[in-house]
Amino acid sequence: MDGPRYNFSCSNSEVEELREIVREGFELLGAFNWLDHLSWLNYFCDPFQIKKRCSALIPRVKKFVIGIIKEHRLKRLPGNNLLDNPDFMDVLLSLGGEEKLSENVLSI
Known part of the structure; x- marks a missing residue:
């Protein structure tokens, strides 16, 4: 069984959340941030609220990814024969030792 597929032409809460996470992430990645060039400004203000928006986005991404892992x-x-066609997440979850995937990996 393949992993989840998201049909963006349909609308449900999970698709809307993913759409919003991706939109916000790309917007933040492309935003000009004065703090990247004037780090001392960080002590006074965040004129475009980049840090605040990133801090709000991180828990949403973690929650979404943890849902996929679960x-x-x-x-x-045991008893589920749904691993006949594993996807990338199944491979990650099958790793052991130091490479083992867990929710702790999402600690940023």
């Missing part, structure tokens, strides 16, 4: 872990429970 969904894949449910597929891996």
